[in-house]
Amino acid sequence: MAQTQVSTTGLVLAVDMNNALDKRVGSNALTVNSVSFFGNPVVNTLTVPLSAGLTYALRWTGRVSSATAGDVAYIRIRPGNALATEFTVAPIFIPTTYTGGFAVDCYCEYTPPLNGTYTFVVTLQLGSGTGPLVVRSSTTGPSTFTCDYVGM
């Protein structure tokens, strides 16, 4: 949940402390493969309520495969939509066409200027090679996009 002001009265209430200490703001786990693609599609989306001036950790973890061995793919975390300037990028080399995909982790931090609801997206794009690419996900191997308050 969103972080809250600890006290409005000068008294620190246990319930307020618990709210302030909540780390997990939101998450979105996918349990089925993405479509197979060549472009720069959104592969996960997360909408969360954030508080101005606080810092949040955004992390995507999952497995990427390609139908062509030797491809390079880019996982990016962006604000809003697939065309926005990315916060960060995680390149991955895909050595073979193994359909289980290869693990990649993409991490960044964000400090919102205003209180409000923010949407973040994860995109996957072919960097070199011919693809097509797939984000591999299943119930026993989900890909996960999370937003956690880092406590500052």
Place this chain on the structure above:
Amino acid sequence: MNDALIARIGSASLLANSATITSTTPTSVLTLSANLISGKTYAIVFTGRPSSSVAGDFAIVRIKTVSATGTDLNHATIFLGSATGAGLELECYAEFTAASTGAVLFVATLERVTGGTGNIILRASSTGPAFLTCDYLGV
């Protein structure tokens, strides 16, 4: 209040190499017993370095509950492109919401993917441990 301040529920570390693994069946390499609260969600993270004696093998790390034959919470695949004895860095992230209050056993397993020929080892030492951690996410 103090309980609410604690994010780390437990961790286990491996300070010496695992045994050699050639099986394509998940083999336990790290276990962690954590006392959890019903309805709360926890992050379970493995960090470590699998290696193979043969370049080109694949290995899979899985995070499971109960035992090496338990249910997968998640898995991560790595391509071992060289036979370096140090292994290659791999992280596997999973989340778990406790169905009841009490101790839960988490197991990190390692296996060689079918078709490989090398000896798979989880590399660990006192200056390069492998970890399995459990953190409360506050929800």
